[in-house]
Amino acid sequence: MGIETTDDERGLSEAGVPPVRRIVVDGETPPVRVAHRIGNGASPGLDEPFAVEQDFEAVWVEERMRIESLGVRFGQKEAVKDVSLQVNSGEVLALIGPSGCGKTTLLRSLNKLVDLTPTAIRSGRILLDDEDTAYMDDTLLRKKVGMLFQQPNPFPMTIFDNVAYGLRERGSKRPGKKALEPIVVDALERAGLWDEVSDNLNHPALSLSGGQQQRLCIARSLAVRPEVLLLDEPCSALDPISTAIIEDTIVNLKDEIAIVIVTHNLQQAERIADKVAFMYLGDLVEYGPATQVFNAPMAERTKDYVRGDFG
Amino acid sequence: MISGAGKKRTRRVRKPRKKGAKGVWSIGDRIGLGIAWITGIFLCVVAFSVTIYLAVKGISYINLDVLTSRPEAGVEQSETGGFLDPMIGTVLLTVLGTAIAAPIGVGIAIWLTEYGRPASLARFVEAGVEMLVGAPSIALAIFGLLIFQTSFMAPFSFTAEGGAVFGRSFFAAGAIMSLIALPFVVGGTREALNSIPKHVREASFALGKDQASTIRRVLLPASRAGIATGTTLGMAQIIGETAVVVVLLGASLQLAPEGAIPVLDIFKGTGSTLTSYVYINSPAGEGKAPEKAYAAAFVLLLIVIALNVMVNQITKRGQHKWG
Numbered sequence A: 001m002g003i004e005t006t007d008d009e010r011g012l013s014e015a016g017v018p019p020v021r022r023i024v025v026d027g028e029t030p031p032v033r034v035a036h037r038i039g040n041g042a043s044p045g046l047d048e049p050f051a052v053e054q055d056f057e058a059v060w061v062e063e064r065m066r067i068e069s070l071g072v073r074f075g076q077k078e079a080v081k082d083v084s085l086q087v088n089s090g091e092v093l094a095l096i097g098p099s100g101c102g103k104t105t106l107l108r109s110l111n112k113l114v115d116l117t118p119t120a121i122r123s124g125r126i127l128l129d130d131e132d133t134a135y136m137d138d139t140l141l142r143k144k145v146g147m148l149f150q151q152p153n154p155f156p157m158t159i160f161d162n163v164a165y166g167l168r169e170r171g172s173k174r175p176g177k178k179a180l181e182p183i184v185v186d187a188l189e190r191a192g193l194w195d196e197v198s199d200n201l202n203h204p205a206l207s208l209s210g211g212q213q214q215r216l217c218i219a220r221s222l223a224v225r226p227e228v229l230l231l232d233e234p235c236s237a238l239d240p241i242s243t244a245i246i247e248d249t250i251v252n253l254k255d256e257i258a259i260v261i262v263t264h265n266l267q268q269a270e271r272i273a274d275k276v277a278f279m280y281l282g283d284l285v286e287y288g289p290a291t292q293v294f295n296a297p298m299a300e301r302t303k304d305y306v307r308g309d310f311g
Numbered sequence B: 001m002i003s004g005a006g007k008k009r010t011r012r013v014r015k016p017r018k019k020g021a022k023g024v025w026s027i028g029d030r031i032g033l034g035i036a037w038i039t040g041i042f043l044c045v046v047a048f049s050v051t052i053y054l055a056v057k058g059i060s061y062i063n064l065d066v067l068t069s070r071p072e073a074g075v076e077q078s079e080t081g082g083f084l085d086p087m088i089g090t091v092l093l094t095v096l097g098t099a100i101a102a103p104i105g106v107g108i109a110i111w112l113t114e115y116g117r118p119a120s121l122a123r124f125v126e127a128g129v130e131m132l133v134g135a136p137s138i139a140l141a142i143f144g145l146l147i148f149q150t151s152f153m154a155p156f157s158f159t160a161e162g163g164a165v166f167g168r169s170f171f172a173a174g175a176i177m178s179l180i181a182l183p184f185v186v187g188g189t190r191e192a193l194n195s196i197p198k199h200v201r202e203a204s205f206a207l208g209k210d211q212a213s214t215i216r217r218v219l220l221p222a223s224r225a226g227i228a229t230g231t232t233l234g235m236a237q238i239i240g241e242t243a244v245v246v247v248l249l250g251a252s253l254q255l256a257p258e259g260a261i262p263v264l265d266i267f268k269g270t271g272s273t274l275t276s277y278v279y280i281n282s283p284a285g286e287g288k289a290p291e292k293a294y295a296a297a298f299v300l301l302l303i304v305i306a307l308n309v310m311v312n313q314i315t316k317r318g319q320h321k322w323g
């Protein structure tokens, strides 16, 4: 089995984003899992040899979403300016930056939730699996790109119904409880909540604790099998133990799902992120591997921010 | 940090003033407080005396006989029968009015809170609903009479031999009653919908649901308590309403079915309710059976109190604690 690497060149290098490395195994993509990790410790340069032999955990990194010079305005206010990024499965991407720098706006652009704000004007392109999301059906896109909010927000129904919610389509072909059960159980297991709720799936979801509610919301998103999961400060309303459980869950999920997390907690970003994007006043100031952004930031502003000089 | 500092500062400024003001109220404040207390106590006294007076009078005149016999025409009070028909009339009219008001009211509330477009139409509808709250019921009743007296509406109301339409029936009264209940349903539903955080709706959208299924599967179930509260308040309004009954349901104390189709004939016919029964039998009306009027008024009071208790229970139990 021969492994060759190809550099994906679709004009992204000009936008300041390192091109995606694609691995082609005997001409087929995606190949079997290969032990590799792009650029550990140092910023990945184009001319660096591809690191296959490093002794890291086996994670298959592949581009899921690509943001090309995204701009978002709310009336006159520019919330996001010309941001280019990529979102890969097998990785956790953390968006950091001071309050009001556009993290949430960027995140909500990925599932077009920002379009619900009447004043929002979006420019640039966002691709999901090379398909322009502008031309995708909103509901279809949002099934592929799930989202978790700052406040746990389970619906006022049973735990089971919450998880099954996204699976139940309108119309006559609503799947029954029997058919949904395996998916619901699987989602709860992956969200790390199954052991706590297996006996009371019919209890109201709002009777759970905050941390459990947030994990229920994760399960609710996972049930529709998203390719990308967006998390907007998912732990800011939670206690440290719940936070640790959710961080574990996130790390466990990244193999299958590309994860983007907004966080104000830099320790959290260091713990779980593979890539970090630092934003400031709507600009993407720095984007790179977590270790590089935290230990050897290139921009002054990033340096100040990760040192805690402002924010 | 900044907001915290601000809070501290205001507290520091206010505290001394509060301390100084503790025992030393200005004379104007004291008079104001006194008036507030007096009016408060006065209102309580009035409310309690009405209730107790009605209870004492009502209980002394109420018996199984008046509850189970139909009203009769009679010269002596002992010949006037009971108020079974008015009780049935109250139930029928309430059910009919609520059945019309509830779905329309919920629909209007959803449209106003979740869509609200075109904005000008939404504002217009909002104003219309508000106007219904303030409109004197007698005006609504006369308006109803105008509509139901047209020959176009003849199938819905009492029609004389020669084809003259009187515009009076359970249908006519129920339709106008629904207008009286409507603002309460709209209000209760809107309040419930507004209390649902925006991010709950967004969570549903983020799962790939459209607005219609979000409303149906999340927002409406979450608003159940508010809808029930509003509907119950609307029911209480219908039950207590007199002018509409007198104008649109007719003055026949007995149910007077109209036409040959069972059930439908009752709705097409005229009748009475507890309120119109009390009115007619009290000294204000014909005054033939004041004791029975008291008994009926007492029953009315009980129903309204029961509905209020229900509303309190629903609100207490149905509230969701959103994150």
Ligand SMILES: Nc1ncnc2c1ncn2[C@@H]1O[C@H](COP(=O)(O)OP(=O)(O)OP(=O)(O)O)[C@@H](O)[C@H]1O
Residues within 6 Å of the ligand: A074, A077, A078, A079, A097, A098, A099, A100, A101, A102, A103, A104, A105, A106, A117, A119
């Ligand atoms: N709906 C809106 N209408 C107008 N301006 C908005 C709206 N949403 C966000 N903004 C503005 O866009 C900018 C970016 O907001 P955003 O919520 O994306 O910041 P953030 O980085 O997520 O901040 P935080 O860390 O506080 O959550 C802010 O200046 C904000 O005031």
Ligand SMILES: [Mg+2]
Residues within 6 Å of the ligand: A103, A104, A105, A232, A262
């Ligand atoms: Mg935010």
